[in-house]
Amino acid sequence: MGRVEELRDQTVWKSDPHTQVKHLVYRHYLQCWMAKILQTFPEATIVDAFSGPGVYSDGPAGSSIVVAKTFLEHTAHRRFGRLNLICLEERPDRVEELQRQFTELPQSPQLKVSIQPPGAFAEQQARLASLAHLGRPETPVLWLIDPFDLKSAPFTSIRQCLGGPRDEVLFTLFTNELHRFCQRDGFDKTMTGYFGGTHWQTAIAERRAGTRKEAFAAAYQQGLQDLGLFTGGFGIKISNQSARYHLILATHSEAGLKCWAPVTWKLDSYSGQGASADTADAPSLFDEASVVDRLDVALRAHAGTEQRWETLSSEAARLNHMDKHLRKVLDHLAAQGLAIRVDPVKARTAWPEGSTVRFYAPDDVADEAS
Template sequence: MGRVEELQQQTVWKSDPHTQVKHLVYRHYLQCWMAKILQKFPEATIVDCFAGPGIYSDGLAGSPIVVARTFLEHSANEKFSRLNLICLEERADRVEELRRQVAKLPRSPKLNIQVLPPGTFAEQQPRLSALAHRPRPNVPVLWLIDPFRLKSAPFSLIRQCMAGPRDEVLFTLFTNELHRFCEREHFDKAMTPYFGGDHWRAAVAGDRRARTRKEAFSAAYQDGLKALGLFSSDFGVEISSQSARYHLILATHSEAGLKCWAPMAWKLDSYSGEGASADSLDALTLFGEEAVESRLDAALRNYAGTEQRWETLSSQAARLNYMDKHLRKSLSDLASKGLAFRVSPVDARSAWPEGCTVRFYAPQDLVDEAS
């Protein structure tokens, strides 16, 4: 039985290497998200919109169980507030299996798991949103949207999931299918609602190489999110260190979300922070960290002639999917060339403390005109 038939016919199916990577992304992001959200707010909600049966035939846990175990096993769990986990699955047989898997979990008064009756995301989104926000109007909500098909999660539904001021979405973007079928006749009828507009066409018209085009599709999707005033980033789930099978897209109202995303990305991809395959997760980088700050370095050089607060620089780094440790390294590299100088504080225990102010210079500023 082929993979497609297995997904269509069986209640439980085998996992694949991409699933392992995706779940690691979930785990690492949730570790940070839970630590920040569940120690700040009295309650939060995670909605798994395509929950599945909760287990794979080879024993790997499904996404709802991954979420629950991340909460239960978190090192800061004792300090956590209440987490509501809402699960939606379309098929009745998988709903039944998911309930069996949930029943095996250890009980916690701070973890409320609700497995809804069978239903589709498109039909149930308004109800899901009402349930997710019911505890308090501004409750933080993280939506996990990992559909089987493009048509199951049009951009209009993603936009609805971001209606709350503290809503976040983790979305699986099918960049491999987009690359393979984007030039097929009538496929545009699926593409436009999927992207929420026809801005995807630029990716089709550009470089046709797989990796480049898939990255262009991811960038185009994020452009749609940013047009809504959202922050966004991505992570490529690759096929044996080749081009991405799909991209996981983060959409958030706050840069704080990006501050959790970047550590996850750099932990799983220590060279570029952009993507990983199952066979590359434990591989040592060939290049170390000498080249990883190139985009950040270029962005910092653009500040030549100005003074910038640490908060601005840290925000810029987060938007480029870098961490503060990368920012400090880039600043030190620029300082060694005379292109960055800490204005304040005058005395500090470290070179680039939080709250500092940095003055930037251009290479031409260093030229001795008298020579």
């Protein structure tokens, strides 16, 4: 079954490395946002407007669970004010699974989870905004908008999410689909609704896939900036492929950008920006027969699983390799999107002792036709 069919037909579907990178962005940003907002205000809200079932079939947590865990595991959470987490999902079967996933989490009086009845974001936005602000427009609200398609999150809905003075949006912009479909007959109306205007057309002049996708991201940010908002963008891509999609931050305050900038720098190596078409031919240890070939093969065999550092280190030792060889191979696999550190969120090095690594197969990172 293909990924499109999985998303359409199954309650729970398999994760992919792009999703893991996106959730790392979420976790990094939430660490900072929570520390700033929840130690300043007595109460704040996060709305996960496309919650999904809360878990992937191969084990990783979904976005709502990521938010809750980030709160519960935050080193400063005992000093936090109250966090209201509002979750919306359109399909009843996924709502039921999401409810089940939350029952497995520890309870905290500082965290209130409100799973809404099944509903569509564009139809429920006004009601969600009312719930999120608690009757006070100044209540800080962070919206996570990660739709399945272009039509589910029109620009008018995104703009409405930013109605309060302390509202922020973290939006998934489908730049790959925009590049592929922007010149299809009759698609211009969808594009204009998605961008809130015709300024998207400036990107069409770009012919290269990567350049055009970046232009679409810039155009979307410009539409938000025209509303007087501060914005940031981050391309979610693997290896030297162009971005599959972009995460766009919209905020009323420069303080939001103070949290955003460190995220993009910390996750640069995860996004594949360190390996581009311009540097792909550069010589490296892996261009010739290497002493780490056997370890490379062994680690690739972990595709589809998460492995603790202790297990990987032991495996490397059995193959007569040291930890420095293990880290070198993990760097090589990460550049291809085949290895992602999923824990800890913050670390001084890419592969610290005690870390957890998720592995993927080459088919998992294969880009769609562009």
